[in-house]
Amino acid sequence: MRNADAMVAAGKSVGEVLQALEVSEATLSRWRSQYGGMKSEEAKRLKSLEEENNRLKKIVADQALDISMLKEIAKGN
Known part of the structure; x- marks a missing residue:
């Protein structure tokens, strides 16, 4: 989760982040809702x-x- 946020902050698109982490958009969304502020x-x-x-x-x-x-x-x- 933190890696995804760091990549987006560094200017990568969400698609590039998903591909780099090898997860779907639904998985990233679930991670954010589950672990967002942790x-x-x-x-x-x-x-x-x-x-x-x-x-x-x-x-x-x-x-x-x-x-x-x-x-x-x-x-x-």
Whole structure:
């Protein structure tokens, strides 16, 4: 994101920036809306937190499945 803004400020067209970064205009727009006012450290922290959140959600889903299976087994006994 910062690279794109720097390239545009240096006088490159948006098309040249998209080609240099090898992204679509939609991707650049999404990056701007998602990470627009963030510094790179903040964006890295956000990405790290999102990854941790996804990992924890998977753990909870696995535990819920285990509980559900144990309940089904307990019904049979």
